[in-house]
Amino acid sequence: MGKKKTMYVCTECGYDSAKWYGQCPSCKAWNTLEEITISNDGEKASVKATDLTALTIDQIPADDENRYLTGMNELDRVLGGGIVAGSLILLGGDPGIGKSTLLLQICEYLGQKLKVLYVSGEESAHQIKLRANRLNVYTENLFVMTQKDIVAISDYISSMKPDIVMIDSIQTMNVYSNQSSTGSVTQIRECTNILMTCAKKNNIPIFIVGHVNKDGDLAGPKILEHMVDAVLYFEGDKQLSYRILRAAKNRFGSTNEIGVFEMSGSGLKEVENPSLMLISGRPDNASGTCIACIMEGSRPIFAEVQGLAAPTNFGNPRRMATGFDYNRLNMLIAVLEMKCGYYLGNMDAYVNVVGGLKLDEPAADLSVAVALVSSLKDTVIPDDVIAFGEIGLAGEVRSVVCCEQRIGEAARLGFSRCIIPKNNYKNISHKLKKEIEIIPVSTVREAFENIVS
Ligand code: TYD
Ligand code: MG
Numbered sequence: 001m002g003k004k005k006t007m008y009v010c011t012e013c014g015y016d017s018a019k020w021y022g023q024c025p026s027c028k029a030w031n032t033l034e035e036i037t038i039s040n041d042g043e044k045a046s047v048k049a050t051d052l053t054a055l056t057i058d059q060i061p062a063d064d065e066n067r068y069l070t071g072m073n074e075l076d077r078v079l080g081g082g083i084v085a086g087s088l089i090l091l092g093g094d095p096g097i098g099k100s101t102l103l104l105q106i107c108e109y110l111g112q113k114l115k116v117l118y119v120s121g122e123e124s125a126h127q128i129k130l131r132a133n134r135l136n137v138y139t140e141n142l143f144v145m146t147q148k149d150i151v152a153i154s155d156y157i158s159s160m161k162p163d164i165v166m167i168d169s170i171q172t173m174n175v176y177s178n179q180s181s182t183g184s185v186t187q188i189r190e191c192t193n194i195l196m197t198c199a200k201k202n203n204i205p206i207f208i209v210g211h212v213n214k215d216g217d218l219a220g221p222k223i224l225e226h227m228v229d230a231v232l233y234f235e236g237d238k239q240l241s242y243r244i245l246r247a248a249k250n251r252f253g254s255t256n257e258i259g260v261f262e263m264s265g266s267g268l269k270e271v272e273n274p275s276l277m278l279i280s281g282r283p284d285n286a287s288g289t290c291i292a293c294i295m296e297g298s299r300p301i302f303a304e305v306q307g308l309a310a311p312t313n314f315g316n317p318r319r320m321a322t323g324f325d326y327n328r329l330n331m332l333i334a335v336l337e338m339k340c341g342y343y344l345g346n347m348d349a350y351v352n353v354v355g356g357l358k359l360d361e362p363a364a365d366l367s368v369a370v371a372l373v374s375s376l377k378d379t380v381i382p383d384d385v386i387a388f389g390e391i392g393l394a395g396e397v398r399s400v401v402c403c404e405q406r407i408g409e410a411a412r413l414g415f416s417r418c419i420i421p422k423n424n425y426k427n428i429s430h431k432l433k434k435e436i437e438i439i440p441v442s443t444v445r446e447a448f449e450n451i452v453s
Contacts, residue, residue, distance in 0.1 A: 036185060068085070068114060089205065099209045244258050292388060344376065379452050421440065
């Protein structure tokens, strides 16, 4: 018993092997395999097959899912309707993006009914107090502790029995029995394991903050993703004030939902209608911009797509995409050239999605193409038009999902014309057709000519 075994784990993808490699055989990253020691106790535990029983699914008591609301709709929605008791939630994001702010801020609402324990390994109690004042968090039910020893913290949680725990951050926690340095993969993995046991045993939900490194991976704990119940990423450009919260994994809800926040002088503010924010500030009478509509979970979101086609100075034209897939942009340019008669072969082409949003749905194709053509022809797209549709390799505009929902939202936001795929048109209700002008198109050229006519 207690024998230790050595293994090597990739910090990028979590691949493990008994042998060390310079390059990870799974994700091909170099120099990412780290040595970890695991005890062999598990293998020697002797549970006899005759001692085991399996329950039928209806023998298992069906307690109602117990969820705590956080007082922030945007966060609740990303969590799938609030915090599930006993769940372990990883909140990842770049340093300084606002993870600690978000967690501290929800304490005020949670503290009205629940006992919250906030454990920080990064800031002193005094610093947390200053921040809490700034965020108007004064609840008596918030308990703050600065500690890094995870075993002690876990014991404290078991005896104090708070209703919710926040650990800020997992990179600063350590297990003293473990030889490796704080923040290493072994430490992070072990600490998360201890927290997981603690959360499940006491049925207490625990938030874990995890910093993301330069490459966009959770520093080390990419390997944590499979251990926790939910992984939320806090994204956004630090220069801009918008922040987008996205679920990368959620055992208790959908991963399609996003929450949008704005960082202000007194903490994060929810943005209930992100579309208004994303399309505000659109330049007047400028060519090369078009409004796109994508579905983020159950919500249609509008964003401004900007395209710029400029004569190239070099042999090879440059293509650049921010917020849109680079390869897909190249494909769209090829389709525009070969199938629609818009020549970009001697043009640099740039695409930018305003506000830091990522358009990763095919429905955004049409607006990207229209924005580029608008720039190429130097023709202004009127600001009451939106366009969506997937573009196929034959230059055709293909149908998309949730068409009625997108049109309904466009009408609500005050747009007066929608360019949609022809195949979607027959399924649109008469009521909607009366509310807003709907123009079905089957090619990119048809779309562009309809918009500017
Ligand atoms: P923080 O929550 O400390 O980031 P993280 O925990 O993800 O590392 O956020 C810090 C940033 O947020 C900092 O650059 C300042 C900004 N901020 C505000 O703009 N307003 C505020 O009220 C607070 C508390 C922070
Ligand atoms: Mg922090």
